[in-house]
Amino acid sequence: MPKILVDEFYCKGCGLCVSVCPQGIIELDMGKITGKGYHPARLTDESKCTGCTSCALMCPDVAITVER
């Protein structure tokens, strides 16, 4: 099953992954604030991820790993 891992050390909560995910399964976690003060991205529904890597391709902070 494909899925993504967001490394919160890198993530700046820009939301680019959110807007490009064709499955609409990424959101910013408003309940969390990283050390740098950002709301990190998180996968909302692991089961829907196709592993298309769109999110990772757009991530400027190279925070996303896509696994199968």
Next chain:
Amino acid sequence: MPKILVDEFYCKGCGLCVSVCPQGIIELDMGKITGKGYHPARLTDESKCTGCTSCALMCPDVAITVER
């Protein structure tokens, strides 16, 4: 009658006028040396000058006046 006047103050004896005169009536005066050490141009046959201004157009030192 057209003719040219060469101002020896300006002339540097480059010979460009000599080579472009369609009438072949300009030469460098080897018997003369100007203050700067050049052989100035001179008209050899006033009667043949057509006043075409070719010589003056090519003169880099603006030494030539063409009169009618």
Next chain:
Amino acid sequence: MSEKVLMKGNEALAESAIRAGCRYFFGYPITPQTELAAYMAKRMPKENGVYLQAESEVAAINMVYGAAATGARTMTSSSSPGISLKAEGISYLVGADLPAVIINVQRGGPGLGGIQPSQSDYWQATRAMGHGDSHLVVYAPSTVQEMADYVYHAFDIADKYRTPVMILADGMLGQMMEPVVLPERKTEFIEKPWAACGHDNKRPHNVVNSLYLMADDLERLNIERFERYAEIKATEQRSESFLCDDAEIVVVAFGASARIARTAVKRARENGIKVGLIRPISLWPFPERAIERTMDTAKAYLSVEMNMGQMVDDVRLVVNGRRPVEFFGHTGGVIPTPVEVYIQIENLAEKVGA
């Protein structure tokens, strides 16, 4: 008189230059002077003036050279690395005897360095702003008010002596806000019969130039210029003396570091040390006379700078061995603290028995 307003030093420089009649500003962005250019970009169009962002500092100073050659009041502004790029152009301004105003809002160096305040371009400004035997008049304001006052004055001095004038500020002065009373708009300007602005068939052609292939000609011109420099040295030294009348320790500091030194001097006075502060405002000409006047009471001098020790040479050259001259400073954008300076004063006082 205008009312007091709150302004950044960079903005005060810009507004005051406009009031001094400067209508031609050519610059290139660099921290920490960007507000100056931004202010000019906003205001110049409303003044029928020109704000032009040049392609580089090199282009900017040469645009200034062109505008100055026409007789216009013109200015450029940058910070340390950008000023280095202007070196050739400034030397041309000097060589062609063109008036213009150049702002250096210094930051830490060398190289790209940092963007925090520094005074490490003192030598460059006072001795070697480019090649050749050349100088500029250099002013070092230490308040936002003086930023306004001296840039205004700079245009007059530039025109009067046909010389570029530099305002040597730093990131702290550029970025800070203080109340400032802006000068009145200048309306009368000196004639510039030498300007290359089109002869309109009314006079022989004017030539603005710094090339002299005959060494004798060039020497003659340089000597004439140094005669003007002598006049500037005689009449244009500026400084502020603070508690110097009976000072046994004389602190010398300019610009931002003078503010800190002043606090330290006050504190030392409170603690009974007879200390005063000379604050050079004109860095070139260096206020030799002000320092000379302290010689009666002074037992030692302390130069406080935001660099590794530059102005201290000028203090030494004036003092000429008659008293010890010490240095204290920070570099790279670190701002000395009043306490640090106070300790230096105290130590020096102890050492020389003041």
Next chain:
Amino acid sequence: MSEKVLMKGNEALAESAIRAGCRYFFGYPITPQTELAAYMAKRMPKENGVYLQAESEVAAINMVYGAAATGARTMTSSSSPGISLKAEGISYLVGADLPAVIINVQRGGPGLGGIQPSQSDYWQATRAMGHGDSHLVVYAPSTVQEMADYVYHAFDIADKYRTPVMILADGMLGQMMEPVVLPERKTEFIEKPWAACGHDNKRPHNVVNSLYLMADDLERLNIERFERYAEIKATEQRSESFLCDDAEIVVVAFGASARIARTAVKRARENGIKVGLIRPISLWPFPERAIERTMDTAKAYLSVEMNMGQMVDDVRLVVNGRRPVEFFGHTGGVIPTPVEVYIQIENLAEKVGA
């Protein structure tokens, strides 16, 4: 040992640089140093080296910066206005602690000035070759032989202290021919583990940089660099003392003007004046100790320069008021004559009773 050959100073600089292992030359044409570049253009291809005519002096110094960053021995050359254009780049070399050699075959300034010999970039070279707290090691040869020797030495000093080194010559030294014995080809070079030359997956990545956004970091670095400067001052002062043992008048002169001063000194000695000559070879570090050593006998100092008076400041800073220090010079490309200098010596001797 190589045989004596007849060479122009500019050519000797080039050939000796090649023998010192310099294989990367980046320059831009300017009188009076063109022969240097022309020589490099001829020789480098035969040495498998690179001669590249850059698009400008700015580009040339930044090519040097790039080549130096890889650890290669590299050099650029220019004359006064072109050197001003290199100011920012040189400051970057200093800031990134890169070794490189820069030649300034000085001509008269300011501005475009003239093309005749001059020493008017002394201040720029010794104090303000760009912005920031920075120095370079500066050598002033005064014969074609020394042109060869010091450019050779310069590469070693540059590598050893990780600093740019400048050869401050002038049009006379560049253009004149004298016999010269060229140095042997250098074959062993210092390691440069800091170089950015591709890590080959064998070490962590190297970074060549002069940016430090934290003021504290930048200050720390500057202080470290000044510690190196202190070592240079302690160990790398170079000068020649001529007839100084009992000298009551000490002439101080470097480079081309030292040759003239030497003739004048000899003449004055013949006429019974106790005069000597200190010839600074390293202008930075200034040979303070050599001057200090003359203090026992000296009654006065005379600085002779081809400018309006620059090195005289350094002499004054060393003498520090203990003796009078006078200046004589010509500017704009005029070369002082031995007779003029002799008269100055005579007058000064009379004045101070020497």
Next chain:
Amino acid sequence: MPKTHNIILAGFGGQGVLFAGKLIATAGLIEDRELSWLPSYGPEMRGGTANCSVCLSDEPIGSPLVLEPDALLVMNQPSFDKFIETVAKGGVVIADSTMIPKITMPFDVSVYTIPATQLSEEHDLKGLANIIMLGKLFKEIDFCSAETLDAALVKCIPAKKQHLLEPNRKALALGMDY
């Protein structure tokens, strides 16, 4: 009686601490006092922290850089951690508790917490947490008269943003009354 204030205001870029500082400075201007305002500057715009030093005094101000603030207005954790130890003895700290989960209380310093960001959201004053904080600071250290503070607000809000005046006043009041 006016006294000397050396204030640091700190937070993330975008939280408005520079503006809050400017309001204090403007109050000083209106009351014709000696004053200075100095921002931190640099690549802070990129999501980093921002702060400014404000001095009010009756004597010319030496260094505008405040190193030992007698008042600290602070709106995020990194800034709190950075500045809390520098506050002078007897100094006052106003901390936005919404943004600063870990608050320490040094000896001899009065730390006032106020959930300014949360309050601003609750009261439909989004983006005005800085002004709420300023109200609280005003209440505690009284750096100018109340009329002056209002006048400063009027002066600092640009002509074409006058509709923001009332919300700002409300935010100020909220902080003062907290």
Next chain:
Amino acid sequence: MPKTHNIILAGFGGQGVLFAGKLIATAGLIEDRELSWLPSYGPEMRGGTANCSVCLSDEPIGSPLVLEPDALLVMNQPSFDKFIETVAKGGVVIADSTMIPKITMPFDVSVYTIPATQLSEEHDLKGLANIIMLGKLFKEIDFCSAETLDAALVKCIPAKKQHLLEPNRKALALGMDY
């Protein structure tokens, strides 16, 4: 016995005075003397005048710029006019009379005229007037040995121009024998 020589060679650019000077300097090199050669430089290439100073001595040479030459080799009128008054007392002047119509003779200076340019054309040695002049100078001031002068010629003529050696020798002889 070798003595000190301070020589100026002057003429139009292209007449070869710099090369003639280099020959003298090379002679000095071969005889292991102290020497210097300094050209005038600059935009002279553009049909203006060119000159060089050559010093030979047994002591280190101070200024390589000769201001009072004890020998002057001169090939055009402007240079003659410029330098003739600077020649030291007792000095020697070799002047190309083809190129210098107006020759003055200062007191205490020996002026030798020689129609070098004309001679060079007559003897099919076009472009070698400078060497003819040098021959004459050698004859008058004897700045090195005859073998040295020939060796200097050999050294200064580039390898691929060795066919010019003989004409140069002829020119030299022509000047020496004039």
Next chain:
Amino acid sequence: MAEKSNILFERPEALLPVQNTYCPGCAHGIVNRLVAEAIDALGIEGKTIGIAPVGCSVTSYNFYACDMIQAAHGRAPAVATGVKRVLPDHVVFSYQGDGDLASIGMAETVHAATRGEKITVIFINNAIYGMTGGQMAPTSLPNQTTQTSPYGRDVTTAGFPIRVCELLSTLDGVAYAERVTVDTPKNVRKAKKAIEKAFTYQIDGVGYSIIEVVATCPTNWGFTPQGAFHWMRDNMLPYYPLGVYKDVKADGYKDIYEAAAARAAECPLVNKEGDR
């Protein structure tokens, strides 16, 4: 790079495990990664030297795992030239902003290109001076509001933007010039390909290569990252059309030397044999 079979996408090894300093959503981050990916793909990290001049990406010397040199504003092509001349068998790239490359560095840019330096230039056209806080860039659009064009860029006084690919393509030294963008995963893939190809041209000695990336600056434009890409698509792409502007190999030549010789076929001196 050892590829684990269950990994579809991961951080390239040529990027060090450090946070970059770009604003959230800034295109610089994407392009930095693409360069690192290209280095990984070609296995050249050990023999690559990157040049980081001044601009928002100046600190990228901390991000890349290859050796890095920080350069003066605008001078990256000159610095790269210095490096490449010493290390002709290494791979040298510069990563430059529009202010850096097309304003202060224009002379160095044109000359490195015309010299046909075997370097790869990654050019980030974000129509603004990001690092210094949003001043007008040489590529800012007409009417674009910036800190130094507060009333919109007035072409009558501030002049016209420069189209860099179009300009450089007139020069014989350029082997490959392409304009790409990174606004969608698809375009990111294209950009990556272009960057890899540029490096390959360098390695193969074909000539100078430049990849212009039409990019964003959400912070100084005053948009969200998404909004910035929108604005970019609407306004920048019509002004800066994507595509290949020069590719000497596609034109049928081995390298720039063949292509240039063909262009100058009429000049006898150029075609003189033996001297080269």
Next chain:
Amino acid sequence: MAEKSNILFERPEALLPVQNTYCPGCAHGIVNRLVAEAIDALGIEGKTIGIAPVGCSVTSYNFYACDMIQAAHGRAPAVATGVKRVLPDHVVFSYQGDGDLASIGMAETVHAATRGEKITVIFINNAIYGMTGGQMAPTSLPNQTTQTSPYGRDVTTAGFPIRVCELLSTLDGVAYAERVTVDTPKNVRKAKKAIEKAFTYQIDGVGYSIIEVVATCPTNWGFTPQGAFHWMRDNMLPYYPLGVYKDVKADGYKDIYEAAAARAAECPLVNKEGDR
């Protein structure tokens, strides 16, 4: 200029009665004269300011009768910009060599052009650095021997010559760019026309204008003046084809602003009304 009926050709009044300092037969002299003739023809001497940067023509500030400014090497376009911004109703020209304009001054050249400065640039392409004694220029031909390309310009190390008209024509600010030469009376007449037209475009505010003159340097090329023109015709003209490279009016536009707007028709921001 009062024309006497019996004079067919005489020294233009805009040239002072002084000897120029060029070598015999140097094309600089011809072009200097053409510029002066254009000034006379348009009657603008009193409101013209010329910029003479470093190069063989540096001393032309002594030759022209109009006001003159000597400029630093390469910076004439910047200096001209400074002048023109103060005196928009005056006529400003710069007269630059190839080293000056296309090497050290490339950034200033490109930027004055893209800004559409209303100045006229006279560009003397003689494929050499004349003044400094014959070094390689950015326009020296492949295989051309110069002082700094003693074995002939090797394009693999020294790179390719720059074709300036082709380069600048890609920029929106350029109203008129033509390459001419002065090797024959006929071409001299054409060059004169081009120069006059360039001045006219400036006066009419059409935009930036540049006339590139393919010229000679007999001294440093080592030819007679006639031989130099020969070599130039044989080798330079095939490399630098004569002709008009850009003429916005001929293209049907009023000025650069119309032409540029048409080119950017697809960009909404450019076509935003009201803000301009």
